[in-house]
Amino acid sequence: MRSWLRQHRYALTITLRRLAAQPFSSLANLMVMALALALPLLGGAILVSAQPVARQVSVTPELTVFLQTSAPGGAAAAIAQRIRDDSAGQVQAVRVVPRDEALASLRNDPTWDQALAVLPGNPLPDAVVATLTEGEHLADRAGKLAQAWKQWEHVDQVQLDSAWVQRLEAILRFARVGLLFLAACVAAVVLAAVFNTVRMQAMLQREEIAVARLVGATESFVRRPFLYLGALSGALAALLAIAAAAIALAPLNSALLGLARSYGADFVLHLPGLPVLAAAVLGTSILGALAARWSVTRNTRF
Amino acid sequence: MIEFQHVFKSYGRGRNILADINFRVSPGEFIFVSGASGAGKSTLLKLIGGLEPASRGSIQVNGQRLDKLPARARPYLRRAVGVILQDTHLLFDRSALQNVMLPLAVTGQAPASAGARARAALDKVGLAGKEGMNPIELSGGEQQRLAIARAIVNRPAILIADEPTANLDHDTAQRILNVFRDFNRVGVTTLIASHDEALMAQYATRMLRLEPGKFFDSGAQA
Numbered sequence: 001m002r003s004w005l006r007q008h009r010y011a012l013t014i015t016l017r018r019l020a021a022q023p024f025s026s027l028a029n030l031m032v033m034a035l036a037l038a039l040p041l042l043g044g045a046i047l048v049s050a051q052p053v054a055r056q057v058s059v060t061p062e063l064t065v066f067l068q069t070s071a072p073g074g075a076a077a078a079i080a081q082r083i084r085d086d087s088a089g090q091v092q093a094v095r096v097v098p099r100d101e102a103l104a105s106l107r108n109d110p111t112w113d114q115a116l117a118v119l120p121g122n123p124l125p126d127a128v129v130a131t132l133t134e135g136e137h138l139a140d141r142a143g144k145l146a147q148a149w150k151q152w153e154h155v156d157q158v159q160l161d162s163a164w165v166q167r168l169e170a171i172l173r174f175a176r177v178g179l180l181f182l183a184a185c186v187a188a189v190v191l192a193a194v195f196n197t198v199r200m201q202a203m204l205q206r207e208e209i210a211v212a213r214l215v216g217a218t219e220s221f222v223r224r225p226f227l228y229l230g231a232l233s234g235a236l237a238a239l240l241a242i243a244a245a246a247i248a249l250a251p252l253n254s255a256l257l258g259l260a261r262s263y264g265a266d267f268v269l270h271l272p273g274l275p276v277l278a279a280a281v282l283g284t285s286i287l288g289a290l291a292a293r294w295s296v297t298r299n300t301r302f
Numbered sequence: 303m304i305e306f307q308h309v310f311k312s313y314g315r316g317r318n319i320l321a322d323i324n325f326r327v328s329p330g331e332f333i334f335v336s337g338a339s340g341a342g343k344s345t346l347l348k349l350i351g352g353l354e355p356a357s358r359g360s361i362q363v364n365g366q367r368l369d370k371l372p373a374r375a376r377p378y379l380r381r382a383v384g385v386i387l388q389d390t391h392l393l394f395d396r397s398a399l400q401n402v403m404l405p406l407a408v409t410g411q412a413p414a415s416a417g418a419r420a421r422a423a424l425d426k427v428g429l430a431g432k433e434g435m436n437p438i439e440l441s442g443g444e445q446q447r448l449a450i451a452r453a454i455v456n457r458p459a460i461l462i463a464d465e466p467t468a469n470l471d472h473d474t475a476q477r478i479l480n481v482f483r484d485f486n487r488v489g490v491t492t493l494i495a496s497h498d499e500a501l502m503a504q505y506a507t508r509m510l511r512l513e514p515g516k517f518f519d520s521g522a523q524a
Contacts (some may be wrong), residue, residue: 001411002410002412003410004410006410006411006412006413007407007410008409010407034371114316135391139308162384177339207391207393208393208395211404212389212404212408213380214353214379214380214385214387214391215378215380215381215385215404215405215408215452215453215456216377216378216379216380216405216409217377218374218377218408218409219374219377221377
């Protein structure tokens with residue numbers, strides 16, 4: 001066991017010595033990998049920051065039926081009951097929002113309070129909010145219900161409230177798939193960079209490998225420093241990428257903050273959590289070691 | 303210790319470099335392998351060291367049939383056979399001491415004890431005090447002795463050397479051979495390839511002579 005540990009320590013020492021022997025070349029390789037890795041990291045930052053915004057709003061589609069302002073007093077309750085009776089399987093909840101309640105709710109918002117104060121009466125109609133059941137072809141169903149309800153007496157218009165949230169969800173789903181594709185491309189870049197670095201190192205160390213074999217080195221002994229080189233390059237590149245992404249987020253956030261505030265929102269981009277970043281470093285390190293193993297197996301057959 | 307039975311060696315479809323070689327070496331023997339350039343001396347030593355496979359026949363080294371030896375076991379055989387090739391294959395990116403420590407690192411020796419053993423090996427070949435020097439700073443004879451130190455540091459049972467005195471003056475060559483003789487006296491079976499008849503004649507010892515199509519074993523004739 002001690003001998004095994006010593007061989008690993010020897011391999012690590014050799015790896016660090018080889019990296020230090022060509023500092024500019026090593027750094028250039030790391031930078032290429034780090035910049036490639038920073039792209040999906042920044043993409044991930046945008047995704048993890050945007051997801052809570054989407055989650056804050058219910059994605060369950062709601063249809064709001066606005067009644068005509070001239071509709072009689074009990075019309076809203078009658079329409080709510082009709083919705084419950086006619087569309088029992090498609091609607092999970094129905095509630096009436098009386099025009100006075102809607103006005104009171106708007107008056108609580110200082111932005112609207114002053115504007116409403118100059119109006120002679122309540123301009124808002126009664127409304128009925130129907131929450132639809134989840135399921136297949138939701139958008140189609142919602143559209144058909146809206147069309148049908150719009151024909152009813154005293155109904156002015158029907159609005160699908162959650163369409164934009166669904167669109168945002170769809171965009172995020174698309175972004176997630178895109179990010180996976182980008183991550184796969186970056187993995188290929190890391191693989192190629194480590195493969196080439198190890199190939200160059202194997203060529204440089206040709207004499208040392210030959211001598212080591214001559215004096216009884218096993219293939220594991222010969223390959224081990226290269227595996228360390230791959231793993232270490234991957235880990236260092238991932239750490240550099242995290243640092244680069246963190247640095248890039250600062251100016252991005254200051255620019256974004258002004259935009260978000262103009263919409264009355266507080267939106268800040270941040271990197272994924274520590275477990276995700278640790279997994280990224282570990283994953284890149286394993287990928288580097290695998291690329292190194294592939295390369296060293298191919299390039300030390302002499 | 304070493305046994306060749308009807309061994310043939312050729313490269314590709316070319317002529318046989320070695321043809322029907324038969325001999326046996328007992329532990330502790332000191333043997334010269336002689337012959338003209340191209341006669342197959344280096345090839346014979348490479349076969350013993352397991353550095354190349356025979357085309358036909360059976361080779362046994364240190365109790366192991368080389369043709370039956372799996373690839374993963376070959377490194378362990380090489381640790382029992384110290385090899386000094388014609389080109390010393392020293393590493394010029396490290397010190398003399400670090401060159402000698404390499405075989406010990408391969409076996410997972412602790413750096414402290416490896417350092418002590420490497421120093422002792424350098425001392426035995428007369429290179430004490432030159433541990434920190436780069437091999438390129440050493441003379442040809444010193445480089446040869448450094449290669450010997452590297453070959454013997456793991457205390458091999460067999461030592462094979464291919465033309466270790468080539469390109470060296472007579473006195474230096476003599477000193478190198480005396481180093482081999484010293485190791486042989488403590489029980490290391492030693493085979494040295496050389497074409498220097500005058501030098502070999504000074505040692506009354508067994509000789510394997512290779513000539514095109516012929517093989518003579520002075521031990522077998524005796």
